[in-house]
Amino acid sequence: MATPFVFGKLAGFAEFTNRSIETQRLLRNFESGINTILISPRRWGKSSLVQHAIAGIKGKKTKTCTLDLFSVRSEKEFYEQLSRSVLSATSNKFEEIAANTKEFLGKFFPTLSISPDANSEISIGLNWNELQKNPSDILQLAEKIAMKKKIKLVVCIDEFQNIAAFENPLAFQKALRAEWQKQRHVSYCLYGSKRHMMMDVFTKPSMPFYKFGDLLFLEKISEKDWQKFIVKRFSETGKKIDSELALQICQLTQKHSYYTQQLAQQVWLRSTQTCKPDIIMAAHESLCSQLGLLFQMMTDALPTTQLNFLRALCDGETKLSAKSSIEKYNLGTSANVARIKKALLEKEILDDAGNGLEFLDPYYQYWLKTRFFK
Numbered sequence: 001m002a003t004p005f006v007f008g009k010l011a012g013f014a015e016f017t018n019r020s021i022e023t024q025r026l027l028r029n030f031e032s033g034i035n036t037i038l039i040s041p042r043r044w045g046k047s048s049l050v051q052h053a054i055a056g057i058k059g060k061k062t063k064t065c066t067l068d069l070f071s072v073r074s075e076k077e078f079y080e081q082l083s084r085s086v087l088s089a090t091s092n093k094f095e096e097i098a099a100n101t102k103e104f105l106g107k108f109f110p111t112l113s114i115s116p117d118a119n120s121e122i123s124i125g126l127n128w129n130e131l132q133k134n135p136s137d138i139l140q141l142a143e144k145i146a147m148k149k150k151i152k153l154v155v156c157i158d159e160f161q162n163i164a165a166f167e168n169p170l171a172f173q174k175a176l177r178a179e180w181q182k183q184r185h186v187s188y189c190l191y192g193s194k195r196h197m198m199m200d201v202f203t204k205p206s207m208p209f210y211k212f213g214d215l216l217f218l219e220k221i222s223e224k225d226w227q228k229f230i231v232k233r234f235s236e237t238g239k240k241i242d243s244e245l246a247l248q249i250c251q252l253t254q255k256h257s258y259y260t261q262q263l264a265q266q267v268w269l270r271s272t273q274t275c276k277p278d279i280i281m282a283a284h285e286s287l288c289s290q291l292g293l294l295f296q297m298m299t300d301a302l303p304t305t306q307l308n309f310l311r312a313l314c315d316g317e318t319k320l321s322a323k324s325s326i327e328k329y330n331l332g333t334s335a336n337v338a339r340i341k342k343a344l345l346e347k348e349i350l351d352d353a354g355n356g357l358e359f360l361d362p363y364y365q366y367w368l369k370t371r372f373f374k
Helices: 020-032 046-055 075-090 094-108 128-133 135-139 141-149 160-165 169-180 195-203 223-236 243-252 257-270 277-290 292-300 304-314 323-328 334-346 362-372
Strands: 036-039 062-068 111-114 122-125 152-158 186-192 214-217 350-352 357-359
Touching (some): 020 036, 020 046, 020 186, 036 046, 046 062, 046 152, 046 186, 075 128, 075 135, 075 141, 075 152, 094 135, 094 141, 128 135, 135 169, 141 152, 141 186, 160 169, 160 195, 186 195, 223 243, 243 257, 243 277, 257 277, 277 292, 277 362, 334 350, 357 362
Parallel strands (some): 036 186, 062 152
Antiparallel strands (some): 111 122, 350 357
């Protein structure tokens, strides 16, 4: 029997949890041609949400293409992946892809190949010397094809913050904004897993992408929705879990989407027919222990002052710049506290969404409290 809980990959329709408001908002933006910026910490389900919204698009006049910049580290790679994604999404046959490549990208001496497997993915290579002369032609590709085919196109770009690793990121962002803001047949959905970097790109008035589109901050799924989902998935597979125990699962994971699905899966696997309280705690402790080696490596790489800062948070301290906290946890000075906080935010260990600092990884926090600092 297939497990009813999914983590580490895109959630299908059955595994997708709530997000009805966010889905409708994205869907309206896609169908209306409104640019969208989606921001949240990693493993909160951004990619699944985007795919869920794409699946809800009705009619043949709106097409979508998706690309992931996770391993993209240069402008050339970006242009090649963008070209490939747009061409694949707007063409039904390889012959049509080849024709569009010749028509719109011929000046870049493109090389085009198709994989022999069932997925028939294409790869494209562009002459970098020629590309540097006319990069705007690549950025206009989606608009030109959309106009030719009389369609709307939504370009969804995951891990968009990785453009900050390019050689001249500010100039590149200016080039993107200059071309994309003029397009009327194409809209963009830009999202990424590093919130502080995405915030730098899209919320600072001095940056090119400031006020580029509808800014959507993804919140955690509510306990009530997780409860219903976990109980429902157990029931659909012939097993039973009490709603209070389902609530305990999402409380242990602090409603973290990835970990809630993972812990629920472990509990489901350990339950023959009915879930018991001891099963949940056993699965919870086992999961924490499995992650222990990774957490130990993360912790070994942190300087003492940052560890002291994390210990203060684990102890429930909220006034970290107060003299008493600085002395108790040996944090140095109030200025040093600010530097420590900034460093831990940049390392994606902590998050600050306006309601105080919190750990991005709830199991790392639990491991520190019960294993490392204890």
